[in-house]
Each structure stands twice: as structure tokens, then as C-alpha cells.
Amino acid sequence: MGVKAKDLKTIVITGASSGIGAALAIHYAGPGRVLALHGRDAGRLEAVARACREKGAEVEIFIGDTTDREAMQAWLADFYSRHPVDLVFANAGISAGPGPLTLEDPAQVRRVFDVNLTGVLNTVEPLIVLMAARGRGHIGIMSSLAGFRGFPGAPAYCASKAAVRLYGEALVGPLRAQGVGVHVICPGFIKSPMTEKNPFPMPFLMSAERAAALMARGIERGRSRIAFPWPVWAGVRILACLPEGIAQMVLRKSPAKPR
Numbered sequence: 129m130g131v132k133a134k135d136l137k138t139i140v141i142t143g144a145s146s147g148i149g150a151a152l153a154i155h156y157a158g159p160g161r162v163l164a165l166h167g168r169d170a171g172r173l174e175a176v177a178r179a180c181r182e183k184g185a186e187v188e189i190f191i192g193d194t195t196d197r198e199a200m201q202a203w204l205a206d207f208y209s210r211h212p213v214d215l216v217f218a219n220a221g222i223s224a225g226p227g228p229l230t231l232e233d234p235a236q237v238r239r240v241f242d243v244n245l246t247g248v249l250n251t252v253e254p255l256i257v258l259m260a261a262r263g264r265g266h267i268g269i270m271s272s273l274a275g276f277r278g279f280p281g282a283p284a285y286c287a288s289k290a291a292v293r294l295y296g297e298a299l300v301g302p303l304r305a306q307g308v309g310v311h312v313i314c315p316g317f318i319k320s321p322m323t324e325k326n327p328f329p330m331p332f333l334m335s336a337e338r339a340a341a342l343m344a345r346g347i348e349r350g351r352s353r354i355a356f357p358w359p360v361w362a363g364v365r366i367l368a369c370l371p372e373g374i375a376q377m378v379l380r381k382s383p384a385k386p387r
């Protein structure tokens with residue numbers, strides 16, 4: 129289900145204080161646009177809001193944690209009652225680092241699932257109901273190319289991104305029938321504070337600005353899956369099709385965050 133950029137007047141973005149979310153906010157900022165920007169760091173979120181206002185957008189910010197279901201529900205319902213939302217990006221997410229003894233710190237693993245899965249549900253669920261009742265709207269769910277295969281070094285991250293990918297894919301058909309477009313976004317490596325800590329080479333690393341432009345184009349064209357850059361996307365698809373034993377051999381030497 130495609131949409132013209134001019135019809136996307138009101139846009140909600142979680143994780144807008146940094147990286148991809150900030151780039152999406154700047155991309156969409158302009159006269160006639162109303163942006164609701166969500167994040168935890170008030171200083172960084174306000175700086176992004178200021179840059180968007182300078183480009184002519186009307187901006188509201190909300191400081192909070194996407195894992196707080198009641199707060200998300202109350203915020204989104206209040207915002208929607210004043211500005212019916214045309215597009216939401218459930219973008220806020222985190223990755224895990226290694227624990228002292230284990231591949232990943234167990235507390236961080238739980239936190240990754242909370243933010244990357246529960247946080248996305250808390251963002252999307254209140255708006256599904258409202259958008260379906262209005263018969264229009266678009267939902268961008270931030271998954272990852274890491275959601276197509278378990279990569280050594282990032283088990284929780286891959287699993288959380290696979291979960292939201294499948295959740296979004298399953299919503300596409302039923303919500304299309306109600307006039308709501310669902311777009312599962314699966315980027316490869318994007319330059320952001322999340323990836324700047326990675327000490328290994330990241331193939332086809334892309335700027336957050338370019339990634340935001342590709343996401344916007346995919347939504348306008350009505351793509352239910354927006355996956356890029358294509359060489360990494362092709363590589364991941366091949367890996368996902370390999371017999372498991374061969375895939376494990378290929379991945380044996382793949383990099384992880386250092387312990």
C-alpha cells in the first residue's frame with residue numbers, strides 16, 4: 129500500500145534522539161509536518177526537535193521509555209486525539225554486549241527483548257486500533273537484516289529482530305484490509321552510536337541519512353519489506369537458505385563484540 133509523501137502529515141518516531149530515528153526526523157521535517165519525537169535523553173531529543181523546527185516542522189517531544197506500556201498508551205492516545213497519526217516508526221532499539229562469563233550478559237539479554245520487542249508492541253498496538261478505526265495510516269517496524277538468521281555474537285539482538293519482523297509480516301494482510309500499511313524495515317549496517325562501538329569491519333556501512341531516505345522511499349512505494357543494502361541483503365538470503373551445518377561453518381569465523 130503506497131502513499132504520497134505529502135499525505136504523511138503527522139509522524140511519530142521512537143528512538144528519535146539518536147542515529148536512524150534522528151535522521152528520519154530530519155528527513156521528514158518541513159512545513160506542514162507535525163512530528164512527535166520520543167526518546168529518553170532530553171538534551172539530545174530537544175536538539176533533534178530544534179533542527180526539525182528550523183526546517184519548518186511543528187514538533188512535540190516525549191521523554192520516556194518505550195517499555196512503559198501505560199505511559200506509551202497514554203501518550204499515543206493523547207497525541208492521536210490532537211493529531212491523527214499518518215505514519216509511525218517503532219524504531220527505538222538496543223543491542224547487547226558480552227557478559228563477564230557468558231556470550232551475552234543475561235540482564236542485558238532480557239533488556240534487549242524488552243526494548244526491541246515489548247517496546248515495539250507498546251508503540252504499535254495503541255496506534256493499530258486508532259488507525260484501523262480511521263481506515264488509514266502506515267506503520268514502520270524497525271527490524272534488521274540480523275533478523276533473518278542467528279549470527280554468533282548477537283543472539284538476543286537477532287532473535288528480537290526476527291520476532292518483530294515476523295510480527296510485522298503477519299500484520300501486513302489483515303491491516304491492509306483495514307486501510308493501514310505495514311512496512312517491516314530491515315537495514316544492514318548503518319552508521320550510528322549503536323554501530324560506532326563495533327570493532328570489526330562492517331560491509332557496505334551506510335549513513336543514517338541515506339538509510340532514512342531509503343526507508344521513506346520504500347514506504348511511499350508501499351513495500352511491506354524494506355531491506356537494504358542489496359549486497360548484504362543478498363548475502364543474508366543466501367545464508368538463510370543454506371543447510372544449517374554449512375551455514376554454521378560459514379559463520380564460525382564471523383566477528384562479535386569483544387568480551
Ligand SMILES: NC(=O)c1ccc[n+]([C@@H]2O[C@H](COP(=O)([O-])OP(=O)(O)OC[C@H]3O[C@@H](n4cnc5c(N)ncnc54)[C@H](OP(=O)(O)O)[C@@H]3O)[C@@H](O)[C@H]2O)c1
Nearest residue numbers: 143145146147148167168169193194220221317318320322
Ligand atoms: N545501526 C544499525 O546498523 C542498525 C541496523 C539495523 C537495525 N537497526 C535498528 O535501528 C534502530 C535504531 O538504531 P540506531 O542505530 O539509530 O541506534 P542508536 O543510535 O543507539 O539509537 C537508538 C535509539 O533508541 C532509543 N532507545 C533505546 N532504548 C530505549 C527505550 N527503552 N525507550 C525509549 N527509547 C529508547 C535511544 O534513545 P536515547 O538515546 O534517548 O536513550 C535512541 O534514540 C534500532 O531498533 C536498531 O536495532 C540499526
